[in-house]
Amino acid sequence: MRIGLAQSNLDNAHEYLTDLSHPASANYGKHWTSEQVIDAFKPSHEAVETVREWLADSGIRGVVQSENKAWLAFHATVKQAESLLRTEYHEYEDQYTGGVMPACEQYHIPKHIQEHIDYITPGVKLLAPGGEGPNTAKRSLAKRHSQSGSRAHSAAQQEKELSHAGSLDRLRGHSPKTQSVAVNAATNLSTCDVTITPACVAALYQIPTGQLAHPNNSLGIFEAELQFWDQADLNSFFTNFTQNIANDTHPVSRLIDGGVAETNYTYEAGGEALLDLELAYPIVYPQTITVWNVDDLNYQLLANDTYTWGFNTLLDAIDGSYCNYTAYGETGNAEGIDPTYPDLVAPLGYNGTLQCGVYKPTNVISLSYGGQEADVPIAYQKRQCNEYLKLGLQGISFLFASGDAGVGSYPAPAGIDGPTGCLGAKGDIFNPTWPNTCPYITNVGATKVYPGKTVYDPESAVYDPAGHPYTQNFSSGGGFSNVYPIPDYQQSAVATFFADHNPSYPHYSALAANASNPVHPNITLLSGATGGIYNRIGRGVPDVAAVGDNIAVYSGGVFKLNGGTSASTPIFAAIINRINEERLAVGKSTLGFLNPTLYAHPEILNDITNGTNPGCGTLGFSAVKGWDPVTGLGTPNYPKMLELFMSLP
Template identity: 40%
Template sequence: MFAVAFALVTGLSLVSASPSFSVHEQRANIAHGWARVHRPATPSAILPLKIGLKQSNIDKLHDHLLDVSHPDSENYGKHWTPEEVKAYFRPSDESVDVVREWLVEAGVDRGRIELSKGEHWVQVKDFTVAEAERILNTEYHVYQHAHGDTRLGCSSYSVPPHVQPHIELITPTLHFNGRPPRLTSDSNLISLNPTPMIYPTATYESLRPATVRFTTSPRSQLIRAASQNSFAIVEYTPQAYIGSDLDLFFANFSPSLVGIRPELISIDGGVVQTEEMDFGVNIESNFDIGYAMTLVGPGQPLRLYQVEDIPEGSAQLLSPFNDLLDALDGSYCTEDGGDDPSVDGTYPDPAPGGYTGLKDCGNKQRSNVISVSYASNEADLTPFYEIRQCNEYGKLGLMGTTFIFASGDSGVSGNDELCVFPNGTQSVGAPLFNPLFPANCPYVTGVGATQVNPGSTVFDPESAASLTGGGFSNIFALPDYQKKVVEEFYKFHAPPYGSDRYNNSQRARGIPDFSVNGVNCTVVAEGRAIAVAGTSAAPPVIGAMITLINDARLAAGKSPVGFINPAIYSDAFKGAFRDIVSGNNPGCGTDGFESVEGWDPVSGLGTPNFEKLLELWTALP
């Protein structure tokens, strides 16, 4: 059975705080870039309290996902409907009643207690700081980021022992963050170095024009079912594409696409903004969309999930992944919008120029394949927050959606080359490796980058790109589909580090799952072609491959492939990847891990053979 592993670096504790309370979450450290400034000015300040209920049957998610995703299963490809998923994982009436009665007994008027539309959250109207401090046995403080943003939060909170099994997390509490510095650029370098928050996972350098360029897939040989198929790229405002740059790219690589644009699906007021235009805000979207559209060709429309309005996007909150998930699955979001107002976007947005509509909640089209080239550090958020979000990827996988996330660009370090001290504090020079989220989630596909060696051709063996993120999660346990390859990795190639460097329990989720070339990739930005490097290359390229495979399966009357990890790790797919046996991913004052024979935490299973994957997946029922 799948279980979640908690490492000491999370600062999580479940010890008893008093006979009547048990600590549910706590952080021994203050999130990177933040400082506690003072107590709230008044205890009567309103706190939008939301209690995330324990989902029924969530411990069975792993097994059900394997049941529809493993090629040896008789239920392969028999994905669940949204209604089936909602009913199966809906919190129990007992959990709703226990939480409601706890609040009433603590003095909260029953009329102020509401159950969210998705039935996963209990909300309390007009809840004050004083009430929260008393009921949660905590103290709230104002925290300020180095760049000016302030948030209300606490370092721990507690609940009665009989309530604890019925809840996952309570917000707003420990989960907060703030605004990154403005992206900077000059004629020679694109620098993406925000505070530890969500941001593109590519490091862009203005190199010589790339001599290594992809060739289009053999899509002309496929029987297409584009009208039944869907492929989406995710971008976060203010990141936005420039049409003229796309056309220059298309003119060189796929002339029939000139003038064609992705279908915009605006989430929470997301716009393809043109108020701010420079390398820092255009290159990621130009890259993702250019590669995705060119590889799938004009026969397959591309969707663009543009997330967040301009004010929220400019703030670059830590986890707008939740805002994306809210829009795709109404059972995940709350009735009045926002999963944690100190982390996730809240709408209507009162900021000048903010989106005045209601928060998107289950009203946007799900896509068969979703490519995401953004990430945050695993240490940025609490385990309960990340686990709850990871489970949602798993539920969408049950419905047939493939999520692909980049593994990061700082080797075994996190974004900004931050590593972790044993108490959870992040810093450059700290000893513990810092993998990225959500690539560390066992219900998504985390992908890294390789490179063609100098003086070699695309037909010669590649090396792992030294920037590629990889390692082992400090939060998520080793999933069943990965056990065999990880056991073999430790048996034959055990790393020379101890638990003082990484989670060497041999029971942790390993990343990446596989890789594609991510160095010297051509992109057009501000009207000129440059070469870029980063694992951002991997999600749109791999997403295009899976989309073409889905085309073939749908044309044959079959389902999309959905969650791909159980298949790619199975014995049947062994010949579908080219093993990468050179290169490493340094960070945290070490050489990182080494690329070796078989799966490794640098290049994963290796690089994919599209034709072989197509053959294998189209042969499945």
């Protein structure tokens, strides 16, 4: 059994991070060590001793405290556990997966102990989202990418893609855009309205050729769901679109809990993995790239593979204290949601133990995956959000793609959020994406160079309407959280947006309560009294943007065009990694959590003032002067960003 102890100073965590991240702070860039993080939030001595005394008085022996100080563990018979907690345990079976877990309907602890305990497990436990039973809540998360359409797959990949809803790769329903490679593609800027090459990206954001390669500054890119890179595609891309990257250049692969990053078979190459790498390499080279590939092929093949556990698997591997960290009634990996290792059941299973703290995190991590806030238990997502805060204290930057369905999600059968992809009884309430709404990550939307425009003209918010040429519309994910309030660094920008560009839609002003259930029921109630379709007091997304359409890639042995906000994210992340390189070269710290500086200095970004992000039967929001919930503060201006960040301590 495990008892999650109430941690100290959690109310101060946001203040701690702001102190290290705001450009006006005297402590800017003075990041903490992992040991300092553990020490700052460890349970109080009073909490530990009071709970130990209670256990001893109850006849419990052999109590040990975890290395991260957050929980006490002990062995107990069923009779001892029932006596300790004045309850009765049963075995509960998930009607969808068949998984069995011990749990109770309720448990009781003495009043003087309650303030010191966050959670006890096994205890009261709803079964996993993903099932069909009365105690389950179905959910699905998806890749933020890939307009490229079909590609050659193994039978296993085809089975998975047919069963997992949400990916643009599957929703677009068309053949890849193909065309001959332009002459002098490595330098040609005349066709950037048709094909975005590395030269176009460099011209859009004034990015010079890289020169530095610090040994401890590799760009991290997260991959999951059978997304493999292959050298043949990388070599084709380097040959046709770059002038300075040698063939056989490739990333470092970090394989977590049986992950597989590379394939020797071009037909198995993943459009997402190669999109990320082929966008990032021309920006960061000669810096290296590290691919974080998570979970064994068994879990990656599951029809209800949600990527939720993928993020948890990554966080476990780069911060051992997270593996058993307690917050919001969740301790460690959630039973029935997260993978269990060793995975001895399936032939593709990873037979080792869960990897906890085995890798040092890269300074920047780009993640092009995610889903909808309403489909993830609130306690589960808030616990994960706290970990981004703690890693931000250690100088790590997380950048997530904002999504490709505007203010909603894709409608059924492609998505799980009903016939419209939106929330509420009428299916018209905006459906914000996750984990983008977590206030401790930087969220990246997408722009586009429209036909007839050049890299010297202002960009517009990306929008490709359904049927032109894609089955579903592609627009930059954005909106307002139903779980998290507007963070302090964003309050002025959001207030200005509402004051100067007030949307015409009815709204509500409330946040969903902390709970283990998904958000759907709460939001129906929140909006019911007003008829509102978006939340006026939620954290706004995205924070920034970058070009995300008509991207030139080689994938599966074929040249094609690709895109999505997952194209925008590695571009912005690579630029941050370049700036880290310059700071490290002069003895300064990495940038860590970006948002306080970005919102304090929006002049370092290119403001986007054209376009919308349709969804839920509306035009969505509009890109306007200043921050907006379509393209955020705007796209990168590398020289201005570099000058500002180099001026900071």
